[in-house]
Amino acid sequence: MQSTRRSFLQAAGTVLGAAAISRAGAASLPEAPIQTSAATQPPLAPPDGRPYNPVVTLNGWTLPWRSRDGWKEFHLIAEPVEREIAPGMIARLWGYNGQSPGPTIECVEGDKIRIFVTNRLPEHTTIHWHGILLPNGMDGVGGLNQPQIKPGKTFVYEFEMKKSGTFMYHPHADEMVQMAMGMMGFIVVHPKDPALYRVDRDFVFLINAYDIDPGSFTPKISTMLDFNLWTWNSRAFPGIDPFVVRMGDRVRIRMGNLTMTNHPIHMHGYDFEVTCTDGGWVPKSARWPETTIDMAVGQMRAYEFDAIYPGDWAIHCHKSHHTMGPMGHDVPTMIGVDHRGVAEKILKLVPDYMSMGDRGMADMGEMQMPIPDNTLPMMTGQGPFGAIEMGGMFTTVKVREGLARNDYRDPGWYDHPKGTVSFEWTGPVDEPVRRSEKPGDGVEVQVKKPGRHDHH
Numbered sequence: 001m002q003s004t005r006r007s008f009l010q011a012a013g014t015v016l017g018a019a020a021i022s023r024a025g026a027a028s029l030p031e032a033p034i035q036t037s038a039a040t041q042p043p044l045a046p047p048d049g050r051p052y053n054p055v056v057t058l059n060g061w062t063l064p065w066r067s068r069d070g071w072k073e074f075h076l077i078a079e080p081v082e083r084e085i086a087p088g089m090i091a092r093l094w095g096y097n098g099q100s101p102g103p104t105i106e107c108v109e110g111d112k113i114r115i116f117v118t119n120r121l122p123e124h125t126t127i128h129w130h131g132i133l134l135p136n137g138m139d140g141v142g143g144l145n146q147p148q149i150k151p152g153k154t155f156v157y158e159f160e161m162k163k164s165g166t167f168m169y170h171p172h173a174d175e176m177v178q179m180a181m182g183m184m185g186f187i188v189v190h191p192k193d194p195a196l197y198r199v200d201r202d203f204v205f206l207i208n209a210y211d212i213d214p215g216s217f218t219p220k221i222s223t224m225l226d227f228n229l230w231t232w233n234s235r236a237f238p239g240i241d242p243f244v245v246r247m248g249d250r251v252r253i254r255m256g257n258l259t260m261t262n263h264p265i266h267m268h269g270y271d272f273e274v275t276c277t278d279g280g281w282v283p284k285s286a287r288w289p290e291t292t293i294d295m296a297v298g299q300m301r302a303y304e305f306d307a308i309y310p311g312d313w314a315i316h317c318h319k320s321h322h323t324m325g326p327m328g329h330d331v332p333t334m335i336g337v338d339h340r341g342v343a344e345k346i347l348k349l350v351p352d353y354m355s356m357g358d359r360g361m362a363d364m365g366e367m368q369m370p371i372p373d374n375t376l377p378m379m380t381g382q383g384p385f386g387a388i389e390m391g392g393m394f395t396t397v398k399v400r401e402g403l404a405r406n407d408y409r410d411p412g413w414y415d416h417p418k419g420t421v422s423f424e425w426t427g428p429v430d431e432p433v434r435r436s437e438k439p440g441d442g443v444e445v446q447v448k449k450p451g452r453h454d455h456h
């Protein structure tokens with residue numbers, strides 16, 4: 001047993017005091033696997049217990065467990081982590097087991113769950129299990145339901161998963177700071193019957209946001225609205241992996257919002273139905289069709305669709321500022337202003353100065369302006385037809401023929417069938433017919449047909 005404990009200590013890279021051993025019947029703590037890669041990991045097939053169809057966490061992973069005496073035991077380490085937000089930018093966040101968000105916890109309705117939480121942060125913490133029905137003393141509100149977990153200490157949460165669905169976990173201790181630093185994770189409870197609500201691909205991600213000044217690494221924790229990094233699972237476009245989907249698959253996407261504002265998440269190319277909320281599954285007769293789900297703060301939603309339309313379909317937050325990288329909100333609107341003369345004068349003083357914005361802002365996506373170290377461009381990303389001019393909460397759903405069942409690798413850009421891409425008109429273009437300013441004259445009169453209005 002001593003050697004088990006020693007190997008655990010090595011694996012976790014930490015030193016735990018005697019108090020770390022719980023009285024929950026565990027002779028030793030389960031291992032706490034650490035993940036340092038931000039790449040989407042393949043689904044984790046359950047090694048034991050009731051069978052289920054595992055989920056795929058966008059730019060994330062599922063936490064392995066060990067089964068002991070009828071309990072599934074997990075070990076979360078709350079700790080400072082480094083997260084690549086997108087290539088070119090690293091953030092120093094707080095998270096769990098090497099990443100922010102923490103690993104997804106998957107289990108099955110009826111499972112008895114024991115979760116060890118070790119605090120390696122510089123301040124106390126707790127974990128609240130958002131949406132899960134459990135004994136009051138396991139609900140994780142520091143001071144209300146339990147004492148705070150002091151730095152260096154390990155606490156145990158034990159409860160039975162009463163129902164299947166889509167849930168999340170986050171601290172209920174110094175919340176403003178700990179959520180602004182990236183502490184959160186996903187919980188998926190699968191139905192006892194794997195045939196119930198079965199889908200072929202089941203994706204999960206959390207909507208989060210950070211305020212990190214260009215050139216710095218640590219989020220500003222007091223920001224309430226003016227965040228500059230709008231992220232999914234602490235990644236921003238082009239760092240968010242695509243949702244890779246096989247033609248014909250039934251697909252579910254589960255999301256949770258732990259930011260300070262709502263996010264209308266819009267998916268192109270499909271209509272879909274909302275099938276699950278934090279409260280549980282929506283009965284088939286009550287599912288409603290959407291192309292956009294407005295994700296309120298603290299909400300979870302799952303929607304489903306049949307992948308019958310091939311292509312690279314955009315999926316993004318519909319608040320246009322949330323599909324942008326960091327920018328100053330005091331940028332003046334220069335559209336229609338010819339400031340070339342001014343630019344020449346400024347150039348004499350500031351050699352790198354570039355005048356921009358008099359025709360819109362698209363130039364910024366095309367030119368890739370020089371930016372400070374450790375930040376992201378405001379508009380970026382290259383597609384098969386040029387600059388995509390996005391950032392933040394944007395990625396694609398790539399629906400493809402002929403993928404293998406468990407293949408989630410990026411298949412590259414969609415190869416459009418001939419004649420199905422919007423193209424330039426090269427024939428003559430007549431002047432548009434404009435409505436006359438004189439009342440009763442022009443287009444309005446021309447479209448009136450005799451007999452349409454029953455005047456006299």
Ligand SMILES: [Cu+2]
Binds near residue numbers: 230262264322
């Ligand atoms: Cu948004």
